[in-house]
């Protein structure tokens with residue numbers, strides 16, 4: 383009974399989601415399944431920026447997993463990104479629709495016609 387109360391209080395406080403994952407204050411969707419990391423390997427990593435030119439001033443988010451929806455705080459706001467590790471899909475619509483595949487590198491979305499401030503979902507493809 384005591385343990386149940388603690389879980390209930392944690393849920394009520396928003397400290398954990400019902401699935402047991404730590405809740406994200408930005409209200410992003412649940413993590414999407416991806417290959418498990420081997421112990422001798424680092425996780426895939428992508429860094430999202432709201433500004434062009436990898437400027438962290440207006441927002442920076444380091445991600446290590448996919449999201450079928452990147453959340454209201456980040457939806458349609460990404461203007462540049464850096465893939466540190468892994469091959470990813472970045473998508474203009476939620477649920478991985480209208481995507482392009484990218485590998486490690488730095489990308490200013492002004493260079494992709496019509497992509498600035500459109501990304502809504504991201505997915506790790508391989509790493």
Ligand SMILES: [Ca+2]
Pocket residue numbers: 457458473474475476499500501502
């Ligand atoms: Ca979008």
